Amino acid sequence: MRALTWISTAAVLTGAATNLTACSDGGATGTGGDTSTTATTTTAATSTSTSAGGAGGTGGAGVTSSATGTGGSGGGVVHPPAGEDFTRDILTTDLELDLGALTGKATITLAGSTTSKAASFEIGDLEIASVEDDSGPLLFVMKSGAHGSQLDLGVPSGAAPAKIVIKYAFAPHTMFDGWMAKEQLSFLWPYFCGNLFPCKSDPADGVAFTMKVTGVAAGMTAVFPASIASDAPSYMPAVAVAKFTKVDLGTTTKGTQISAWHLPGQEADTALGTAHLFQVFDFYEKTYGDYTFGKTAGSISANWGDGDYGGMEHHPYWHVGKNDFKGEEVHAHEAAHGWYGDGVRIACWEDFVLSEGTVSYIAAHALEQFQVDIWPDYECELQYVCDPANGANTIALPTTCNTIDLLNDPLWSSVPYMKGAYFFREVARAIGVGVLDTAIGEFYKANVGKAAKMQALIDHIKTKTDTVGQKAVDDLETAWLKKLDCPVDYTKLCPATP
């Protein structure tokens, strides 16, 4: 993510769950005995009713419900009642999206549990059509949740992974909170995944994905990853549809092919913005470690509307606002999220600086290898943050964990980006640029595919230096990340060009 103009509009939408429609199609595949229903939940905002089960069949795996006691006689599988359990680890989500019909099928594999008989997902404003496993329909209820609606299932317990198939319809969205049908772009950050597929938006949760996309209009190209094999945050997978032209930029030393997909008429912008993207990506791989989201990657020009800018870390094909496609910074920034933010996930939303501060630093550090200096731009952004007149300053690294609503918190600002970038730059000056690179790379290799705390990275950096260096890192951590006032004279930053 790079700071965008629509920050405030996205925040407006947090509670914009739309109507939920009752759906009682239980699958009707005829494999069960008598099947069961039903739980109804009414919330203040919406009312939902649900059911599991389908038309009865002729024996086989009968579905019984210990909740409702209306079980069938056709088989031996006892399906537990719907229940809430957000602790079940999602291993993989195989996602099939029909962008024409606005329907989806999510095949979700959960880690086995011998104790839990439930699983819960955020489902935003999805309309659930059916929920089943290999033995037939599962019992489920929907109710109001943290981000729109919540789906609670009954899942038979067992040591083996549990595979659940959920069919549903999704709604078009307009405010960077789901499938943006008009723009033909998905946007799920930070916690809108439930508007596109059943998920858990906690940034610490990682999941591997496969994606299939159908229903794309004739003459258009859909760009999406067919497979994301390494654990990723739930906001990472995305699809973009437009009349794209693909430009191959080169293959890195490690063998990753880097491309750009631009909109009609963007040949010159693409040449400018991606002039060093391939080299920058090569630098990240060599300096910090192997890329884990596939052997192809690159920037997609996202037509988010007039005046759009910024970007979004949809690896391996990250989105860059079409108006920023001509600048090198956002390309380098979003690419760097393959290492921090996506590669190493943040443990809590309060660790936002581990994603954005680290990425802002390593993007500038990579570009300066190729004589592109983006620090003057950062300096002006830092001045804005630090000038009390703008009311934009906040503490970059809060000590709580997931107690804030990021989109409605002061932390959702340039502060983690700029105070974070300057923290790292000052640390590099104190302990050595190469020492810091080594520390950032070691921490990446130890934590890729996992969630981590910013504090853990800082603690690791301190192991790479002597007591004098450790004291310097401590002081910089306090000054840049733990205090409100900036440790610089903001009036001297960002001098006007003579």
Ligand SMILES: [Zn+2]
């Ligand atoms: Zn970012």
